[in-house]
Amino acid sequence: GENVEQHPSTLSVQEGDSAVIKCTYSDSASNYFPWYKQELGKRPQLIIDIRSNVGEKKDQRIAVTLNKTAKHFSLHITETQPEDSAVYFCAAGGLAGGTSYGKLTFGQGTILTVHP
């Protein structure tokens, strides 16, 4: 099955700095890579996603890059703000059970702390 590794496990930055979180995946059949932000005691919230036919995607201060050959993808947050502090999870998804699309395999999470 799919295995997703996420690094670093904790990341501390000063407000205004950039933050980068990296993930690697093992299954070359995976073709969908979302990122979720989870604040303490709250639901995971989708912040950005990318499909395997795209190398980069941006949404304001957030960007994701994908290298299919190397099987890794990264989340980039620019101009970080204290409200960006949370746990961030990467995930990989692909074909599940024939022609259906289903499960996501998540990384272990990165605790991001943005200091004012």
Added chain:
Amino acid sequence: DTGVSQDPRHKITKRGQNVTFRCDPISEHNRLYWYRQTLGQGPEFLTYFQNEAQLEKSRLLSDRFSAERPKGSFSTLEIQRTEQGDSAMYLCASSVSQNSNQPQHFGDGTRLSIL
């Protein structure tokens, strides 16, 4: 609020008891997923439905776990003879159904504590 709804938010029970959780997906979403999340870890896939059909089950889902989605709308997850190791946050997510992976939207989860 038309997001994914889960009930109850918290459940405390004694070891050996049965528990049942409910998930109401976003109304136009016909795919529904169950995940389990323990402290400090990412969600782990348990099972998923497309309409009323259960299409995949994880090996994590022992015989004590059963999930249903009888009318293709809400879903229930039942755990029989609960064990200490079942303590976790149980998350439900839903998505639309197309010939590709679609964004999964999560509910707030049910936190299960086994005494």
